Amino acid sequence: MIAGPLYHMGWYHLFYQYNPDAAVWGNITWGHAISKDLINWQHLPFAMVPDHWYDINGVWTGSATLLHDGKIVMLYTGDTDQEVQVQNLAYPANLSDPLLLDWVKYPGNPVLLPPPGIGAKDFRDPTTAWFNPNGKWRVGLGSKVNKTGITLVYETTDFTSFELLDDVMHAVPGTGMWECVDFYPVSTTQSNGLDTSVNGKGIKHVLKSSLDDNKHDYYALGTYDSISDKWTPDNYDLDVGIGLRLDYGKYYASKTFYDQSTQRRILWGWTGETDSEAADILKGWASVQTIPREVVFDKKTGTNILQWPVKEVEKLRAKNTKFQKVLLKPGSLVPLEVGLATQLDILATFDIDKTTVEAAIEADVGYNCTTSGGSAARGVFGPFGLIVVADESLTEQTPVYFYIAKGADGVATTYFCADESKSSTAADVTKIIYGSSVPVLHGENFSMRLLVDHSIVESFAQGGRTVITSRVYPTMAIYSAAKVFLFNNATGISVNANVNVWKMNSAQIDYFPLGRQH
Missing domain, CATH: 2.60.120.560 (Exo-inulinase; domain 1)
Known part of the structure; x- marks a missing residue:
């Protein structure tokens, strides 16, 4: 799974999940790589490792948010010593360091626990936050109730205390657990990407989820009402999990980020292996990232997005x-x-x-x-x-x-x-x-x-x-x-x-x- 792409001070940062033991799904750490051009990459030391009770079983998928004052916060899912999925906060130790080498975990972690009615293992993968007209930030998380996949939304001003909104933003029966939820606007009139907080006329919102049951990434286009916190699909027959897929091949756990320097919405995807686990262990690594893709609304059809390799x-x-x-x-x-x-x-x-x-x-x-x-x-x-x-x-x-x-x-x-x-x-x-x-x-x-x-x-x-x-x-x-x-x-x-x-x-x-x- 992908964890928190980010553009910062001339560098593209990719925080990726790394497992030193290919035979075991656990003990996940966050690797860190940087690039000037999204194509040629240089590895940096690990950004975060599982070293606290609230993430000892894995530092899982998260997302970065660039705040109005230039600060960066990272929310990520931790798997606790009791195997409960919680949300944690981290931030750069030195914001003036363009490499963002050192990350500090908030001493009050976890900042979010599974709410009543949500399973201990069904609460993960926070989105990039978006700024609401009421002056507060909102963050989406994936979950499920029985076999209904859902997006929960929390509101915050400081990323240390959160309020769960009364109802889910969207739910689709029969789709199971939603992982790696992504939520972002696309322009119906322009060809550039948009900051995650943009809403209004000439804008649709993409809601995407990775279905844990079948390991496919689905998306749908719709309209987001920031007052009621409801997202409504344009076409219920093409709703999340039952309609369009981002990629019809070996592709999962994708995330986008907004590149403010070039005004692009960039998509990252994870491609797992299709050979045996024994082969993975023999070669000592498994899985790759696809070439980054720019995402825009398809103005010709009006029914889908377009994905294209970055220039x-x-x-x-x-x-x-x-x-x-x-x-x-x-x-x-x-x-x-x-x-x-x-x-x-x-x-x-x-x-x-x-x-x-x-x-x-x-x-x-x-x-x-x-x-x-x-x-x-x-x-x-x-x-x-x-x-x-x-x-x-x-x-x-x-x-x-x-x-x-x-x-x-x-x-x-x-x-x-x-x-x-x-x-x-x-x-x-x-x-x-x-x-x-x-x-x-x-x-x-x-x-x-x-x-x-x-x-x-x-x-x-x-x-x-x-x-x-x-x-x-x-x-x-x-x-x-x-x-x-x-x-x-x-x-x-x-x-x-x-x-x-x-x-x-x-x-x-x-x-x-x-x-x-x-």
Whole structure:
């Protein structure tokens, strides 16, 4: 899980959870890394470790809040010596230190205990606080009552004493425990991010939760009434936990923060492993962070957010190769000669004769990425797309593709999928076909961006309306053996493809030279 991203005095700080024993979920500490550009990182000493009765079983997920006077407070969940989840306060020992090396735990911790009716293990993961018009700060926490997932809201002026508001901000029956709740505004008229406290005309609020029951991150758009402390979804059929997901792949426990220097809302996500625990222990580490993503409201659809890799990732781009107007007839497979294909940034667009789709009565009714049979299952209007992390023989491959299905009502629905079923010959790897529908509006071509980095593929469709993170473990499609292909397995359409491929340099990950920090 992620703990408290923060921008402070020219540095991006990431407080991440670290477990020195990959075989045990416990004894969690907060690691600390800094960056000037969100891409190249330097490790700092641990920010906080479990050393008090109120967090001895783990320093868990938390969030930072930048106060009006420039001070920083961090609320985090601690697991006590009695295995009760409580909320604790910490703050920098020296605010003028741009590295924020030393953190002080408030001597009066914990500042919040589970309220009546909430289980001792169902009370965690405070949000960044937002400032209310009544002059007080509010903080959201995830919980549940029976099988109903809920967001509790507390009010405070000093972050040491809190008042629980009378009713929950939002609840969705059947969704179970809500972890890592995130709550923030997005502008419906502008393309920049907003400070967490902003509300009013031209603003919607995103409410997001990580469902402990299925380990997926869901979000919904809605309206927040700061007087009644009620958040109402725009569409109850797309409510939190039953509608839209941030990412349809291996992705969980995400958090956003507002970067006041560039006016961006930046999203961080955690990608766990899909191989065995024994493999994790052997390599001595587990799980990675995805590339940071900028989040904005999708003004074209009005029904979702857009996620897009931060522009800083483009600093890693190296050699560029373009492929223009590649005709993919039904059943086509076209290799793309890009050289070493283990680290790539790929932009691809696909054009089809849409009159053919419009003329069809119905095709592939009830299509579903996960149960479809993958990229090898041929339909009238799909699949077509890219194959990455593949060897020459395609024994190993990770296809990312579009599939168009048309119902009896004449409505065509486009799906965006990633097929891991042949991603690795290793026997101890989970191999799933991920994906969901993605809106493709009139006049738009089919577009995708893929970030490929050895064993992880982050895929963005239609400017980030639908996103899939694939965690793959190739044994053959590695180093110089890795290849890229275009393919069209549709039986009823030809596809024209334009592809722009950059080789990517590696990000620099090392340790900050503390002796020369100033």
